[in-house]
Amino acid sequence: MKYVIIGGVAGGAGTAARLRRMDETAEIVIFEKGKYISYANCGLPYYIGEVIKERDKLLIQTAASFKSRFNTDVRVNTEVTAIQPAEKKVTAKCSVTAEVYEESYDKLVLAPGAFPVRPPLLGIDGEGIFTLRNVSDMDAIKQYVHSGGIRRAVVIGAGFVGLEMAENLHHLGLEVSIVEKVSQILPPLDFNIAAIVQQHIRAKGVRLYLDTAVSAFERQDGEVSVKLGNGDSIEADIVIMSVGVRPDTRLALAAGLETGKSGGIVVNEFLQTSDPDIYAVGDAIEFPNPFTGKPGPAYLAGPANKQGRICANNLVAGNVQKYPGSISTAIVKVFDMTVGIAGMASKNLQKEGIRNIVSTTHGGSHAGYYPGARQLTIQIAFAPVSGRLLSAQVAGYEGTDKRLDVLASIIQRNGTVYDLAEFEHAYAPPFSSAKDPVNIAGFVADNILSGRMKVIYPCDISRLEEDTLLLDVRSPAEHDRGGIPDALNIPVDELRDRLHQLPADRKIVIYCQVGLRGYLAQRILMQSGFSRVYNLSGGYRLWEIYQE
């Protein structure tokens, strides 16, 4: 059996490695148009930022090592320029020798990845404007940064890679601005969680231009003037475009393979394209989303690698393993913070017509009495009746990735908020609390679903009915340090004795710092004859962030 693979990185090299383990006698050929295979795309920003010091570390395998380990014929610097599905051949061109030749296959795997979007803006092809996808891009950026006089960077696009680039350029001592078209960073996330990180980015001295489109670039006097939609401009020595990627479907389209609505190569659950002898994996494909059933991309290294393994299994053993789809678990370090998501943000669920309830809670990374605990924020969205967990977003410091992973594992297995409540975590003081923040998220959702807690959100506060009473149940000291305007302050511990000060006929919106005391206060009021009582989800802390 002869397998030809187009693309030699996460999806392609992963498929090849597993293929070899499954079939020692197969002939395996990898075509890679770039100079390198098996490189760590995800590490590229960190080498630019000199967090990763050795370039070699990014080259996990080379053509030679892949040959000796996996007995695979790796042809770097060789682009496949066409596929002839009827003849089961590909045409390849070596960029070093300029040789063009055909190669036959029994089974073909497409793993060409995605390419960075470069919007057709005036001046975008000028000097000093870069995108980052592969090792050559990285080398080019790194060289430019050190070419002398590079002080100011503009990163366009505040997605995962954009933020990593901003941090890394800042780490090198550059003055960094981020320009983002929509009104928040990290567009796949809900606003509140993104806003927490926005504060942090600003606190680090990075300028953040939200709701800001770039209209053109002008190169003059050795610098790039980034023209903004509102007429302003930002002067920069280097510009990084990180406004997303698109699946590389050029070969697939030319070969008549089916591509889909979201722009990716269509595959069935076995990762087989519309041509039964051609499979496809990685950033280039689209796959039904587990929540909506609608096809979409993943653009993530974990799924690409997992698909590679499944694809190899199916190639060798004949469609034996289904790919379950990706819940799009993604995470990013942003300076000292970590933020991530698994599942579909509430705003996107809403767009898809999927009803969901949101709850935001804050908790310590570990026991408060053990040194070094930091607050982290968990925001979950869940189905109103079943309580099925639809997404989780976490922002914080230590232990953020842990909570996200646990939540992802529960989302992936169709778990509910009750599973969060029951989750038996590993507890000792350096690692968690007797009730983990994941448990707390579950308890609170349980209370919402059972009607024991009625919640209201930061976005509702500015449009409350005239006669609503805002009740701050924190201590007077906390109240004095800042609160939502026009709130009455009765500390929760005094509430039982001061019920007569509250109007039983008015709607009451309670808040405290994080939501816990507000809940306690609400329980007291709801059981003391007050019927229209709401607790502010995420408390004053979230409201304040929401003001961002």
Added chain:
Amino acid sequence: MKYVIIGGVAGGAGTAARLRRMDETAEIVIFEKGKYISYANCGLPYYIGEVIKERDKLLIQTAASFKSRFNTDVRVNTEVTAIQPAEKKVTAKCSVTAEVYEESYDKLVLAPGAFPVRPPLLGIDGEGIFTLRNVSDMDAIKQYVHSGGIRRAVVIGAGFVGLEMAENLHHLGLEVSIVEKVSQILPPLDFNIAAIVQQHIRAKGVRLYLDTAVSAFERQDGEVSVKLGNGDSIEADIVIMSVGVRPDTRLALAAGLETGKSGGIVVNEFLQTSDPDIYAVGDAIEFPNPFTGKPGPAYLAGPANKQGRICANNLVAGNVQKYPGSISTAIVKVFDMTVGIAGMASKNLQKEGIRNIVSTTHGGSHAGYYPGARQLTIQIAFAPVSGRLLSAQVAGYEGTDKRLDVLASIIQRNGTVYDLAEFEHAYAPPFSSAKDPVNIAGFVADNILSGRMKVIYPCDISRLEEDTLLLDVRSPAEHDRGGIPDALNIPVDELRDRLHQLPADRKIVIYCQVGLRGYLAQRILMQSGFSRVYNLSGGYRLWEIYQE
């Protein structure tokens, strides 16, 4: 409704707090024989070690704060000395006033916890020998440590609390020895994983006496001589006994409540004792183990707190929520390392007649090319046919708690090793690799179950048949640094060209450093006419640890 609760810490205070939120009008009385309620038991060792500096931080709530927040009548320094179930009364005695009185209840909750075992050894009641369970114990130890001339400590029992005490006393500058009766630390774990931590403890300069029983204590010249079973003795200035706890069932037994085989109070799935008006939670109860169905204790703060919440729900709403049982997730920091378990160790599964396959893998805490990655070891046990995950043990540094939590969440929801393989974790270089160590554990188990990889364990190596060929597929440099005696060295990358050097008729046991290259080599051999080929699970690294 009048609720009386015996014991005011994890289980008791937790039940009371939830009770109040569920029922604002109930009368709630907590009896606590000690001076404090709601203290952080789990923090006690760290205050002794001065990692936690403020004693107040351990007192999460006080009787007064509990009163004002939860309108609960908390009676500290008051021991319940008897229960009269027929009259629905308890007898209480205040240790301050010596007053003895009765208190009636509608529903009673038992949360008396457990008490430390003090084996009836000669001299055990002498000066300088302590157990640690509550704040007074902590104060007594701390005072003694600082009473002058305390240089050498012996900790008896290498369970979770014993190790924490050893670390904390070491942190204070004491010379510490640990004496453990069985042949490993952390008896609930399998040997291999415990052995990793044993190496670490020894490297820190703590003396570890395994397989060593204590037979008596002798106090002379101001020091304690700890007499060992083998006739030796260790001189110490302070001795900490941490040889386990027993459920405090004294009141329950006297009141005629049913207790069980494992020594705990018997409760049904609603946490109700044999008397329908009496519920019980926490360390004092036994509950069917999810794997064996046999009742056993948990002795963990997470389960105690969760039980408290469920118990309150059942008390107020009438047996509405079932407790699912505990998978005994436990973790401990041991100097720079972290180690923990969820589910039942292989050796205990075996004892219970539950067939299971073990697999040990090592992986980086995060991407190897990003600074600071450390190896962690995952050992899983799973069912031979279904692949159901039965336990997971993890030892390492950063990210150990994360993997354990994810594995626990999958075990708890009856997941399989295939769920580990599919697990879509949050990946960016500072947090993980494209394939998380949890995925790798799943892949490897999948390969074992499918017969693609046949494994052999470190304990098998010393009893291999005479004619077995041991094959080291690491590089010659690695081989020279140390290996299993009498192994032939053929690096995996040369194997395909040197197959003729191997005897097709002999059994071949392959090993590499961690298991990966051994697996690759095995795939080559198995598909090249060699039929009896085994890969050493966990590789040389695990074998070396096993020699401990």
